[in-house]
Amino acid sequence: MSLALSAGSLGGVSTTTATSDAGARTGRLRTGFRSLLDAAVTPLSVDDLLDHFAPLRTGAAAGLQGRIVSVHKETADAATLVIKPGRDWAGHIPGQYVRVGIDVDGIRLWRTYSLTHGPRRDGNISITVKAIPGGAVSQHLVREARAGQMVQLAQAEGDFVLTPPVAGRRQKLLLVTAGSGITPVIGMLRNLYSRNEADARAAYDIVLVHSAMKRDEVIFGAELRAHAEAGRLRLVERHTDTDGLLTTADLEAEVPDLAERTAYACGPAGLLDTLEAFYDDRRLTLHTERFRPTVVDLDAEGGTLTFAGASATTVETDGSVPILDAAESAGVLMPSGCRMGICMGCVLPMKSGAVRDLRTGELTVAVPGETHPDGVKIQTCISAAAGDCTLDH
Ligand SMILES: Cc1cc2nc3c(=O)[nH]c(=O)nc-3n(C[C@H](O)[C@H](O)[C@H](O)COP(=O)(O)OP(=O)(O)OC[C@H]3O[C@@H](n4cnc5c(N)ncnc54)[C@H](O)[C@@H]3O)c2cc1C
Numbered sequence: 001m002s003l004a005l006s007a008g009s010l011g012g013v014s015t016t017t018a019t020s021d022a023g024a025r026t027g028r029l030r031t032g033f034r035s036l037l038d039a040a041v042t043p044l045s046v047d048d049l050l051d052h053f054a055p056l057r058t059g060a061a062a063g064l065q066g067r068i069v070s071v072h073k074e075t076a077d078a079a080t081l082v083i084k085p086g087r088d089w090a091g092h093i094p095g096q097y098v099r100v101g102i103d104v105d106g107i108r109l110w111r112t113y114s115l116t117h118g119p120r121r122d123g124n125i126s127i128t129v130k131a132i133p134g135g136a137v138s139q140h141l142v143r144e145a146r147a148g149q150m151v152q153l154a155q156a157e158g159d160f161v162l163t164p165p166v167a168g169r170r171q172k173l174l175l176v177t178a179g180s181g182i183t184p185v186i187g188m189l190r191n192l193y194s195r196n197e198a199d200a201r202a203a204y205d206i207v208l209v210h211s212a213m214k215r216d217e218v219i220f221g222a223e224l225r226a227h228a229e230a231g232r233l234r235l236v237e238r239h240t241d242t243d244g245l246l247t248t249a250d251l252e253a254e255v256p257d258l259a260e261r262t263a264y265a266c267g268p269a270g271l272l273d274t275l276e277a278f279y280d281d282r283r284l285t286l287h288t289e290r291f292r293p294t295v296v297d298l299d300a301e302g303g304t305l306t307f308a309g310a311s312a313t314t315v316e317t318d319g320s321v322p323i324l325d326a327a328e329s330a331g332v333l334m335p336s337g338c339r340m341g342i343c344m345g346c347v348l349p350m351k352s353g354a355v356r357d358l359r360t361g362e363l364t365v366a367v368p369g370e371t372h373p374d375g376v377k378i379q380t381c382i383s384a385a386a387g388d389c390t391l392d393h
């Protein structure tokens with residue numbers, strides 16, 4: 001037994017050596033060939049060319065990208081973009097979001113959008129964007145994005161997803177949305193009802209309370225009403241121009257069994273703040289997705305922001321806005337992502353100074369000689385200057 005084993009392992013070693021010699025030769029040939037190709041296309045590189053002709057390939061040097069396949073209007077101010085993601089797209093769970101990088105006036109800006117489908121047979125993903133007045137990216141995506149345009153993508157993230165149903169038990173759900181807050185929820189609904197409708201009906205009993213300013217501003221209005229007519233969910237549709245803003249008393253009246261329902265909410269900060277307080281009071285759980293951070297009332301101080309790295313500039317700020325916004329308004333190209341404190345895409349080292357977390361009021365201070373010599377990392381999207389600050393950027 002031991003002899004057989006030792007002979008077997010010897011054989012294995014010699015085979016591996018032969019294979020690794022051949023592998024090394026192939027590797028050297030490949031590297032040589034690659035250098036020749038790179039020399040032939042100088043000043044570009046082969047990666048540049050491949051990125052140009054096959055940007056969606058696995059391992060693209062430019063990172064994960066997507067090609068806009070179609071853009072269609074949902075309402076006067078909202079549009080859905082269907083995007084073919086690169087082969088490195090790792091998939092998503094309905095309710096999650098994706099960070100999208102797009103060049104606007106020659107500057108790459110990143111914003112976050114909920115995915116409005118479950119995984120699709122054609123492998124494409126979709127986002128639905130509502131144009132915000134003065135919004136740099138949302139206006140561009142809704143009014144100017146065209147099929148064929150490339151966008152940068154990050155992998156899907158987020159935990160605003162349905163908990164899987166327990167076998168044999170029908171889960172009661174309450175979904176409360178307003179405006180563009182319907183986007184993660186339509187992704188959940190489409191995913192549920194595009195697979196096995198009978199299973200979805202058996203697994204979930206859904207009430208959706210959705211508000212928009214007017215009937216023709218309801219994003220996915222026809223689709224939601226069709227779900228309701230088909231008995232897949234109970235839809236409570238409110239138009240705030242005539243019905244007023246949804247109150248918690250309205251919600252209790254519309255959904256008397258609210259306490260028995262697993263609740264998800266997505267919409268403007270005011271609605272989410274009200275719902276969170278209501279659910280906290282009743283010691284009930286509410287899952288929320290926020291598109292913007294809640295900002296606490298502050299005695300704004302502000303100061304001079306000094307960008308001491310390659311940006312080499314100073315910006316005056318009154319401390320009422322995030323450093324990210326103040327810097328971008330002054331033309332500084334900043335790293336960013338979700339713009340609400342979740343992705344860490346905006347983190348920069350602060351060498352000296354103090355910033356205040358706009359969500360909590362908490363102060364973070366960097367003192368040369370006392371705090372880390374490389375600086376204290378701060379999220380510029382949720383931090384406002386609380387005095388003069390020097391950032392390495
Ligand atoms: C997890 C997550 C999911 C999101 N999903 C979606 C989605 O599915 N569809 C969608 O349309 N948006 C979504 N957003 C919001 C989106 O990321 C952008 O914030 C939004 O498109 C505005 O970007 P902008 O560049 O046009 O505005 P900016 O140029 O950044 O801001 C312009 C002005 O509008 C204000 N502003 C910024 N964002 C908002 C907002 N959401 N509501 C009101 N005022 C705002 C700013 O304070 C500023 O005054 C999501 C955000 C997050 C964090």
Ligand code: FES
Pocket residue numbers: 336337338339340341342343344345346347379380381382
């Ligand atoms: S941009 Fe995402 S945490 Fe700041």
